[in-house]
Structures are given as C-alpha cells and as structure tokens.
Amino acid sequence: MSNSYSVLRIFSTLLIAMCLRILPLSSAAAPFNPDWVLLVLIYWSLAIPERVGIAHAWVMGIFVDVLLGRHFGQNALIYAIIIYTCLAWHRQLRQFPVVQQSAFIFLCLLFSQLLLFWFKNVYAVGQNGGRFWLPILSGTLLWPFIYQLMRSIRRR
Amino acid sequence: MRLLIAVIASVALLITEYRSERLQPLRATLSVLTDSLKYAVDLPVSLFEKIADELTSYETLKKENTSLRQEQLVNKAQLLKFDALEKENIRLRALLENSFKLGEQVLIAELLSINMLPDEHIMVVNKGTRFGVHPQQPVLDANGVVGQVFRALPFSSEIMLITDPNHAIPVQVNRNGLLTIAVGSGMSNQLNLPYLPSNADIRPGDLLITSGLGGIFPAGYPVGIVDDFPQTTNKSIPRVTATPKSLLDRKREVLIVWSSNTLMPFTTPLTKTPADNEQ
Numbered sequence: 001m002s003n004s005y006s007v008l009r010i011f012s013t014l015l016i017a018m019c020l021r022i023l024p025l026s027s028a029a030a031p032f033n034p035d036w037v038l039l040v041l042i043y044w045s046l047a048i049p050e051r052v053g054i055a056h057a058w059v060m061g062i063f064v065d066v067l068l069g070r071h072f073g074q075n076a077l078i079y080a081i082i083i084y085t086c087l088a089w090h091r092q093l094r095q096f097p098v099v100q101q102s103a104f105i106f107l108c109l110l111f112s113q114l115l116l117f118w119f120k121n122v123y124a125v126g127q128n129g130g131r132f133w134l135p136i137l138s139g140t141l142l143w144p145f146i147y148q149l150m151r152s153i154r155r156r
Numbered sequence: 157m158r159l160l161i162a163v164i165a166s167v168a169l170l171i172t173e174y175r176s177e178r179l180q181p182l183r184a185t186l187s188v189l190t191d192s193l194k195y196a197v198d199l200p201v202s203l204f205e206k207i208a209d210e211l212t213s214y215e216t217l218k219k220e221n222t223s224l225r226q227e228q229l230v231n232k233a234q235l236l237k238f239d240a241l242e243k244e245n246i247r248l249r250a251l252l253e254n255s256f257k258l259g260e261q262v263l264i265a266e267l268l269s270i271n272m273l274p275d276e277h278i279m280v281v282n283k284g285t286r287f288g289v290h291p292q293q294p295v296l297d298a299n300g301v302v303g304q305v306f307r308a309l310p311f312s313s314e315i316m317l318i319t320d321p322n323h324a325i326p327v328q329v330n331r332n333g334l335l336t337i338a339v340g341s342g343m344s345n346q347l348n349l350p351y352l353p354s355n356a357d358i359r360p361g362d363l364l365i366t367s368g369l370g371g372i373f374p375a376g377y378p379v380g381i382v383d384d385f386p387q388t389t390n391k392s393i394p395r396v397t398a399t400p401k402s403l404l405d406r407k408r409e410v411l412i413v414w415s416s417n418t419l420m421p422f423t424t425p426l427t428k429t430p431a432d433n434e435q
Contacts, residue, residue: 019197022270030271054158067190068272069314072173077166084159
C-alpha cells in the first residue's frame with residue numbers, strides 16, 4: 001500500500017515539475033524559471049535513494065527533451081550524471097546544512113547549464129547573454145523551499 | 157556501470173538524431189504525453205478567455221459585429237481590385253511566357269500559452285500532423301510572416317519565429333525589388349539585414365516582402381519595415397535592421413500555409429481566391 005502510494009507521489013511531483021517548467025511566465029520572469037524537474041529528481045534521489053535510480057532520471061530526461069523540443073538525449077545525459085553524483089554522496093549530502101546543500105545544488109545546476117550551453121553551440125548559432133545563466137541562481141535560491149515542501153509532501 | 161550505459165545511450169541518441177530523421181516516430185509517440193501536459197498548462201488561460209467571451213455583453217458584441225462588417229466590406233472592395241490586378245498580372249506574364257504560381261490554403265492554429273525556452277524564439281500551436289502539418293511550412297498572421305513550422309508532432313507543432321537567431325528569410329524591398337536576407341536577431345522586435353552592399357538602395361520605412369526564393373515562403377507576404385539607420389556618405393556599411401510586421405508576442409491565432417506547387421495554367425479561369433498581395 002505505502003509502496004504504490006510513494007510511487008504515485010514521486011510520479012505526480014515530477015508531473016507537476018514538468019508543468020512548472022513550461023509555465024507561461026511574463027517575459028521578465030521567464031528567464032528565471034529553474035529546472036524544476038531536475039530539482040525534484042535531486043530531492044527524491046537524496047530522500048529515497050533505494051527507489052530513484054539513474055534509469056528513472058534518464059527516462060525523465062528523455063521526456064523533458066520531448067517537452068522542450070530539444071534534441072534527444074541532452075537532458076537525459078545531464079540528469080543521469082547529476083543523479084549519479086547525488087546517489088553516490090547521498091549520505092553526506094543528507095547531513096549537510098541547507099546552505100551547504102544549496103552550494104551543491106548550485107554546482108549541479110551550473111554543470112547542467114554548461115552542458116546545455118555546449119549542446120546549443122554544437123547544434124546552432126549560440127546567442128545568449130547573461131540571461132542564459134539565471135536559472136542557476138533562481139534554482140539555488142529556491143532549493144531550501146523546495147526541500148521543505150517536498151519533505152512535507154513525503155512525510156504526510 | 158549504470159551511469160556508463162546511460163551516458164552511452166544518450167550519446168547514441170544525440171548522434172542518431174543529428175544524423176537522421178529516424179527518431180521522429182519515437183518523439184511523436186512520447187509527445188502524446190508531453191502534449192497533454194502542454195494543453196493542461198494552457199487550459200487556465202484558454203478557459204479564462206472562453207469565460208471572458210461568454211461574459212461579453214450583447215451591446216459590445218453588436219458593436220463589434222458592426223465594426224467587423226464595415227471592415228469586411230472595405231476588405232472585400234479592396235480584394236475585388238486585387239482580383240482584377242491578379243488577372244492582369246497573369247495575362248502580362250503569359251505574354252512573357254512566364255509561369256505563375258498561385259493558390260494557397262491556410263489552416264488557423266492557436267498558440268498554446270506555454271513557455272518553452274525563454275532564450276529561443278519557438279512557439280507551440282495546437283495543430284499537428286493530425287491536420288497534415290509538416291515541417292518547413294510557412295506560418296503567417298494577419299499582418300505578416302510569423303515563421304515556419306520547425307517540428308510537427310501529432311497534436312502540436314513547434315514554430316520557429318523569424319526573429320530566432322537561427323532563422324533567415326529571403327526578402328525583397330517592395331519599392332525596388334532589391335533582394336536580401338533577413339536574419340533573426342534574438343529580440344522579438346528586430347530583424348537584421350547583414351548582407352547588404354554599402355551602396356544598396358534601402359531607406360528607413362521600406363517594406364520588406366518575401367521574395368519567394370528558397371522555396372519555403374511564398375512570394376509577396378510582408379515581413380517587416382526597415383528601421384531608421386544613420387545615413388553615412390562614406391563607405392562604411394550601416395547596420396540595417398527591420399521591425400517585423402507580425403505581432404509576434406501578442407497574437408494567439410496564426411495561419412499555417414499550404415502552397416500548392418502546381419503551376420496554374422494561364423487560360424483557365426481562377427477558382428481559388430488569392431490571399432496574396434497585401435500591399
């Protein structure tokens with residue numbers, strides 16, 4: 001009973017994260033929209049590492065690629081690598097205070113955005129100013145809130 | 157180990173999609189799920205619009221109806237003239253033994269209000285391969301060219317706007333037929349014209365229309381208006397920009413165009429009304 005329940009919970013939070021990813025924000029707020037799916041995936045991989053694996057992250061990445069119209073495999077690759085590091089260090093990361101965790105999230109998001117930047121320049125004309133890097137900032141700042149929110153969802 | 161498999165699988169997918177179209181069916185299948193998410197996110201906005209529509213009073217509707225009727229009358233009168241011009245044009249071309257391409261069909265599609273990637277000028281509309289939409293179709297609105305279909309999925313399609321930095325559209329100056337290419341600037345209100353010689357006869361306020369070269373966009377649709385640029389007498393080339401005619405960030409309805417590739421014979425009477433030649 002609790003088993004299928006938690007699966008449902010993981011699935012629904014990921015679906016909501018995907019919706020948030022494509023939320024129609026105003027043009028001023030849109031560049032700040034962080035990678036919600038990745039943040040939620042990181043939370044679940046830290047909270048229940050025995051249930052969320054690299055395969056899940058990879059499949060989610062494929063869906064996000066389709067959702068955002070990116071080339072297949074970009075987000076899949078990024079998510080797999082980041083979730084791998086989270087799983088490898090989940091014991092230490094869970095002990096960290098929020099500030100240190102946020103620092104780790106910052107590094108994860110930086111890595112993801114760097115890879116996306118590189119993919120973008122491989123495939124097409126790269127044309128982005130500082131706005132491209134804003135999701136890292138917003139994601140890091142939002143992490144403590146996401147963490148608390150997700151924890152209350154998990155414990156309920 | 158698992159990470160290695162995931163990395164290899166991702167790289168394999170990336171390379172396959174870069175090299176061929178083989179993954180298109182897979183994307184179409186997966187898109188059924190993601191498209192339902194897109195429609196779900198769009199739902200509040202479209203619902204709000206529908207309710208606002210329902211709540212408009214009889215009085216406003218009546219007013220709108222009268223003004224639209226008048227507008228239609230004016231447009232019809234203008235179209236009559238265009239019809240005559242069109243036929244005259246065909247006759248003249250027949251004298252020159254030149255072929256004439258005519259006949260376009262359109263499909264009205266609605267933009268989904270979702271935000272894919274803020275730094276890329278790609279929009280999603282609610283018509284896909286179910287309606288016969290296919291990549292590289294031109295997309296217009298009432299004012300001018302919007303862009304082209306970039307990727308068609310079963311229930312939605314992605315449209316690349318003419319302002320995307322990866323988009324270029326062959327245009328000509330309506331005043332004198334000067335041919336050039338308008339490249340997207342990455343800003344929603346600007347196009348760049350980088351391939352102009354320094355002595356090009358182009359002035360601020362010139363209308364740019366599609367030239368029909370390149371085979372994607374039919375000729376004659378308005379694209380943009382040339383912006384002010386400093387007139388220099390020396391040899392330095394001024395940086396010429398243009399403002400798109402279409403209201404790229406305000407419109408919700410767009411037209412997806414099918415241009416028939418069969419050449420119209422000169423002698424038989426025309427059956428289709430041309431939606432062409434707005435200027």
